[in-house]
Amino acid sequence: MSTTTVAHHDDHAEHPTGIMRWLTTTNHKDIGTMYLTFSLIMFFVGGAMILGIRAELFKPGLQLMNPEFFNQLIGVHALIMIFAALMPAATGFANWMIPLQIGAPDMALPRLNNWGFWLLPPSAILLTLPFTLALFGIGDGALATGWTFYPPLSVQGGIGVDFAIFAVHLLGISSVLGSINVIVTVFNMRAPGMTLMKMPMFVWGWLITAFLLIATIPVLAGAVTMLLTDRHFGTHFFDAAGGGDPIMFQHLFWFFGHPEVYILLLPVWGFIPQILETFSRKPMYGYKAQVYSLWAIGALAVVVWAHHFFTAGMPVPALLYFMYSTMAISLPLAVLFFCWIKTMWRGSMSFETPMLFAVGWIILFGIGGLTGLVLADVAADAQYHNSYFVVAHFHYTLFAGGIMGIMAGTYYWLPKMTGHMYSEKLGKLHFWLTAISFNMTFIPQFFLGLAGMPRRIPDYALQFAEFNMISSIAAFTLGLSQLLFVYNIVSCARGGKKATDKVWDGAQGLEWTLPSPPPYHSFTEQPVIK
Amino acid sequence: MVCGVYVFNMALIEEPKVERPENLTAKEQLDLKNKKLVRKLLWLVVGSLLFAFALVPLYDVLCSLTGLNGKTQNSAALLTKAKVDNSRWVNVQFTSSVMPGLGWNFYPKQTSIRLHPGQIETVLFVAKNITNEVVVGQAVPSITPGIAAANLKKIECFCFVRQSLKPGEEKEMPLRFFVSPELPKDVSDMTLSYSFFPAVSESK
The missing domain is CATH 1.20.5 (Single alpha-helices involved in coiled-coils or other helix-helix interfaces)
Incomplete structure (x- = not known):
């Protein structure tokens, strides 16, 4: 045991130092920090891949890469952004903030927590290793099927598919462990007096996410396992010659894949209202309505999957069912939007960086939601399916709705986590650069899609050249402005103006009752909520 | 640092009272x-x-x-005494494809046929092995529109069993079928597609 760490006995802050601290830690704050750091690194890895794609699409024709490599970048970009950047970021905040928000000393299963995190780096390596192996002439590179693994291509593909399947297994185990931990913590470790309907919204969002993960990740694990046995062990789940059906894979995949969207978004829907109430300086509007809406969306999420492949062929009654049920999701979502806006209504609002991100998020995520409604229409989808319209739509939901939400949360809680204020000036600059270049990247893609440009193709017809050029330039601006984000976080972690305990003067909730940064062990005596 | 533990409606009091078993x-x-x-x-x-x-x-x-996805019963239909419905015509088209790994040429001898529901017809498909080894293949059918898939009744089909071709051998393979008179009223065209896959050996 190190001798330098016994300054305050009350803090119980003794722990190994150096690398061993991070390898062996069971502390929820340490693990949360590792999740968030890992997520930030992978955000840049996935971002670099897509900048390669945008560079290739800068001009029509093939300039930089062959189509196989282009396909590999597309698929791995998506897997990394979803599984290694967005999900770990949400889990990182869950680790940091759920115990603080419900007044628990730590997560319920600290060792499992440590294991859950350390499964992530190996799976990130598994995903990207085939790129390196191909350089040495082993295999033909990474997964080239897109992140959806559709057979028969994925059954015929090279070793990249196997690597990706095992990576998905590890990531799945990690997510399921994390979810079990969240549910047990929330059910068993709340401070006395904190009833379920008094929980902060972020905890609610995560609780529903955790249940969705437990229900759907095993289905994905099952589907990719069938793929693996189809590839190597002579089964024919998806092989028509043996009586299987490739379309069945699409059903299995999207049974997981659609709830996955809400898995990524529900934690964000949790903390955005908290940010809004903080900077509007009035309690959030419609707490109960929001909780019920979250549950409604969670329930609807598992019964609408087939809208991802309307064009694969389905009887008309099935098409109609999946269309109407998908559109029904917009009802609870509209309730949420109403509550978010009403929370700000006549509040004494101020626009610090987290609030800028939160308000921008409402508008941009709104665009993502509304364009989703267009795609849910069976008749319209026949035209838009697999076009750039879809790409623009899901980047409005997942980049604006997911990542910009996570950025709002980062700026919101960073002073609490580090004990220092970040640079407000750089934060605001980061917001405006991100918001503007994001729109400049994806608005042209809506029109490209409407004009008929298909996704996942490295070359395109000449009439799409100008919009692709705009989109590529904006994408590089978007990518480079994220360096500001990193600089701001790192300099905030290293020092800066001391943050007060409450940080924001409208902040509500137990985490703001602790010092900034919170001691290594907090709430060893649970507070009582009246 | 014990300051700031009070916030709005949340307050810290002493030890919470919890009931617990003695041991x-x-x-x-x-x-x-x-x-x-x-x-x-x-x-x-x-x-x-x-x-x-x-x-x-x-x-x-x-x-x-x-009949989702145009899956059909891949076994012989009972030859019921279906009445021929002379009042309507159905156009059945045939397409074929060969999956990667199977060195065959495979095509229908006629691309379409016009018949009455209930009328039994035979059409021929031609397969030729263009490799120099014995190859076994299995044809897998699919029908569009999916809603009509159950109405195409096969009496005899080369797709019921595996087909083996010697090097360079060419074979005419028959399909005997009829369209059930229960075919939905609004369907007047159907497409029957056969994909020939390399057969997977039983032992696997």
């Missing part, structure tokens, strides 16, 4: 409670994994019931 500390009690919940949640994980695999047979049942 267990609060910590042990919590551990026990956690373990119980973890066990329940693990069952949920196992349940959804089983659900994923249960979807495979369920999907097949659903498809053959509804």
Whole structure:
């Protein structure tokens, strides 16, 4: 045991130092920090891949890469952004903030927590290793099927598919462990007096996410396992010659894949209202309505999957069912939007960086939601399916709705986590650069899609050249402005103006009752909520 | 640092009163409670994994019931004395494809046929092995529109069994079928597609 760490006995802050601290830690704050750091690194890895794609699409024709490599970048970009950047970021905040928000000393299963995190780096390596192996002439590179693994291509593909399947297994185990931990913590470790309907919204969002993960990740694990046995062990789940059906894979995949969207978004829907109430300086509007809406969306999420492949062929009654049920999701979502806006209504609002991100998020995520409604229409989808319209739509939901939400949360809680204020000036600059270049990247893609440009193709017809050029330039601006984000976080972690305990003067909730940064062990005596 | 522990409606008071069995500390009690919940949640994980695999047979049942994805009964239909419905015509088109790994040429001898529902017809498909080894293939049918899939009744088909071709051998393969008179009124055209796959050996 190190001798330098016994300054305050009350803090119980003794722990190994150096690398061993991070390898062996069971502390929820340490693990949360590792999740968030890992997520930030992978955000840049996935971002670099897509900048390669945008560079290739800068001009029509093939300039930089062959189509196989282009396909590999597309698929791995998506897997990394979803599984290694967005999900770990949400889990990182869950680790940091759920115990603080419900007044628990730590997560319920600290060792499992440590294991859950350390499964992530190996799976990130598994995903990207085939790129390196191909350089040495082993295999033909990474997964080239897109992140959806559709057979028969994925059954015929090279070793990249196997690597990706095992990576998905590890990531799945990690997510399921994390979810079990969240549910047990929330059910068993709340401070006395904190009833379920008094929980902060972020905890609610995560609780529903955790249940969705437990229900759907095993289905994905099952589907990719069938793929693996189809590839190597002579089964024919998806092989028509043996009586299987490739379309069945699409059903299995999207049974997981659609709830996955809400898995990524529900934690964000949790903390955005908290940010809004903080900077509007009035309690959030419609707490109960929001909780019920979250549950409604969670329930609807598992019964609408087939809208991802309307064009694969389905009887008309099935098409109609999946269309109407998908559109029904917009009802609870509209309730949420109403509550978010009403929370700000006549509040004494101020626009610090987290609030800028939160308000921008409402508008941009709104665009993502509304364009989703267009795609849910069976008749319209026949035209838009697999076009750039879809790409623009899901980047409005997942980049604006997911990542910009996570950025709002980062700026919101960073002073609490580090004990220092970040640079407000750089934060605001980061917001405006991100918001503007994001729109400049994806608005042209809506029109490209409407004009008929298909996704996942490295070359395109000449009439799409100008919009692709705009989109590529904006994408590089978007990518480079994220360096500001990193600089701001790192300099905030290293020092800066001391943050007060409450940080924001409208902040509500137990985490703001602790010092900034919170001691290594907090709430060893649970507070009582009246 | 004990300041700032009060916020709005939340306040810190002394030790919370919890009822606990005599011989267990609060910590042990919590551990026990956690373990119980973890066990329940693990069952949920196992349940959804089983659900994923249960979807495979369920999907097949659903498809053959509804003709989803143009799946047809891949066995001979009973030759019922279906009445020929002379009042309407159906146009049945034939397409073919050969999957990667099978060195065959394969095509229908006639691309379409016009017939009355209930009328039994025979059409021929031609397959030729262009490799110099014996190759076994299996044809897999698909019908569009899916809603009509169940109405195409095969009496005899080369797709019921594997087909083996010697090097360079060419074979004419018959399909004997009729369209059931129960064919939905609004369907006047159907496409029957055969994909020839390399057959998977039984031993696997």
